[in-house]
Amino acid sequence: MPLRSHDWFGRTGKDGFIYRAWMKNQGFPHHLFEGKPVIGICNTFSEFTPCNAHFRELAEAVKRGVWEAGGFPLEFPVMSLGECQIKPTAMLFRNLASMDVEESIRGNSIDGVILLCGCDKTTPSLVMGACSVDLPTIVLSGGPMLAGRYQGRKIGTSDLWRFAEDFKTGKMSQKEFVEAEACMARSQGHCAVMGTASTMAAMVESLGLALPDNATIPASDSRRKVLAHLTGMRAVELAKQNIKPSDILTRQAFENAIMVNAALGGSTNFIIHLMAIAGRIGVDLSLDDFDTLSAKIPLLANLQPSGEHFVEDLFYAGGLPAIIRELRSVLNNDAMTINGYSLGENCAEAQCHDRSVIASIDEPFKPESGVAVLRGNLCPNGAVLKPSAASPELMQHTGRAVVFENIDDYKARIDDPDLDVDPSCVLVLKNVGPRGYPGMPEVGNMQLPAKILAQGVHDMVRISDGRMSGTGFGTVVLHVSPEAAVGGNLAFVQDGDLITLDVENRRLHLHVSDEELAGRLARFKPIDLGYNRGYVNLYIRHVTQAHEGADLDFLRGSSGSVVKRDSH
Structure with a gap:
């Protein structure tokens, strides 16, 4: 099969001259263009x-x-x-x-x-x-x-979340925080x-x-x-x-x-x-x-x-x-x-040199791995949770919802001493999905309220239509689909609603009747994202939901057509 580049550099006459001549201003000799x-x-x-x-x-x-x-x-x-x-x-x-x-x-x-x-x-x-x-x-x-080194121990990006909690509760000073950030990415x-x-x-x-x-x-x-x-x-x-x-x-x-x-x-x-x-x-x-x-x-x-x-x-x-x-x-x-x-x-000949890092399949580090794909009336098209990074005691849990309508609402109220929240609650963050943010940011592993951290609690069930940094951890339900911004049931969750997470049975259920959900849907008004030009506007109009990969709908499917625009 002839090389594709031959259609540029292998030509004779004017076209070949044009393709080769300007490349030669970088000092490339002629023989490089000959096959x-x-x-x-x-x-x-x-x-x-x-x-x-x-x-x-x-x-x-x-x-x-x-x-x-x-x-x-x-x-x-x-x-x-x-x-x-x-x-x-x-x-x-x-x-x-x-x-x-x-x-x-x-x-x-x-x-x-x-x-x-x-x-x-x-x-x-x-x-x-x-x-x-x-x-x-x-x-x-x-x-x-x-790996970074801080105060005699190894640190990495995952420690950022621990440092942030310690800083939030006063266990870590700003000076120590700056010292740690200088140590991490070394x-x-x-x-x-x-x-x-x-x-x-x-x-x-x-x-x-x-x-x-x-x-x-x-x-x-x-x-x-x-x-x-x-x-x-x-x-x-x-x-x-x-x-x-x-x-x-x-x-x-x-x-x-x-x-x-x-x-x-x-x-x-x-x-x-x-x-x-x-x-x-x-x-x-x-x-x-x-x-x-x-x-x-x-x-x-x-x-x-x-x-x-x-x-x-x-x-x-x-x-x-x-x-x-x-x-x-x-x-x-x-x-x-x-x-x-x-x-x-x-x-075939690969060897393990340290069983404390790589466990055998017969004696694994943890029995749970991968992802749990959840279904239920809160996520008809699916949601995901990472069991290996979650708390075992929260893998089956029912709690009342504490709802944040968007990321700004979360930032404004999460540390309010009057926030009606306790460790058994379920934190719900809406409108951070592919279309709703837009762009589906890594905010799903919401930092816990300061007053909860002060009680020594470091994990709660958290649910959103957004993503989580791969360096994060916790009992975090992500990628809820359909997202809130397109009228998924996540949009209709209200403070006080009961939500059940049942990882073993792959279930995420909002304890609200179908009739009540239909009434909330009738009152639903999509948020105005305020983008009317450029790539972001294109993205909002064409992005697919999380369970489909959040790609643009017109890009899906292999083109297999490299030659379609190869004519000159």
Whole structure:
């Protein structure tokens, strides 16, 4: 099969002159345009995305690999989403970034592409965009940062929530808070715990889109650069062989990713991103698959926030290959991966070097893992909860609702001494879903009222149509669908309503009659979001609900049409 880039650089006459001449102002000799595979390096470097701030250096290692394998590397930037910087939430722009990636790949003389990603939304957005074009693609993650050190102990992003509680109750001073923040992010890389960034890195490795050990090599470890070099080499072979994402991303690959994520105790955000990727590549995946496939998988990784260790510890203990080998009795081991070997072959000789970090499937760290998909009149299309990060005593609970209509209402009243709340209550936050915020922010793990924390209580049942940081924890019900902003029953919950959470039976029930709910629906008025232009307006009009991946409806379905706009 002729290289796609030949349609640019292989032309004679005026067109060939135009395509080659301006490229040569960068010092490229003519022979590079004579049949070498052009490998696009899709780079999400940005100083506003600290997790990816080392990507200039990482890209140079990638280029060395591409050159060695006989390819022609060309780096290009795409929109970068810094989780802790961009407002109102990076999730609002995930789909926009995916469109940037799709059109950048489609519109340029690229034979194969390397996706350089790390921070939470950069990985799914790049994979989504690449899937919509379906050119040969391989993923390279930036790697986790080293665990922080504060007052003689290791800390990571999950400790932020503990520090925030201590600061709120006066156990930690502002001076100590600043000291801790200087200690936490002490090296390049994304979050050191099994938050969303590391979950996404594990996702692409278990899907087969990245080389073994992609998920866990620390960003500051020289072996991350070696992996980058090897990734560059492999990208050239993929382009020559025309191995595309659609060849790797089968139903079996998605099943593997779900089961591996369960064993890791990965972020609940995994669900919404994997659903979106499946929607782009055309694989039939439902919310219930996450429950049924993870139900038989125990928690094997003793990592924060569900455990105590950090992702660098997982690497030293054997990395993701060791986790995958432990799961070999349940995984689709024949699923092919991007290096030409099956998932089972890649991990056949992997070893565990530390059972305190990686437990065996026969003696797991915790019996509960993965996600519980809840149903009921409060979430007809589903809601999710992470059992490994929840409190066992709250997994079956009935309490009266304390309702916050939106995030501003929550911030204004949560610490009001007169708030009518006790530890048995259920905190309900509305209008933080895909459309309602808009963008579905990570506010679902609401910080508890100050007067509840003062009683020594650190967990309550919390329910919202929003998301939670992968670094968070607690008995938190998320992704309630339909969301409040579109008239889901969550919109009609009132203070004092009784709500039952029954995780064992996968039930979330609002104790209000159908007749009463119908009356509340009749009085419902959608909130005015106030956006009437630009991308946000487009997003509000076209975003799907959480159980469908919160993608834009017109982007779903594999295009398989890279050639459609290749004419000149």
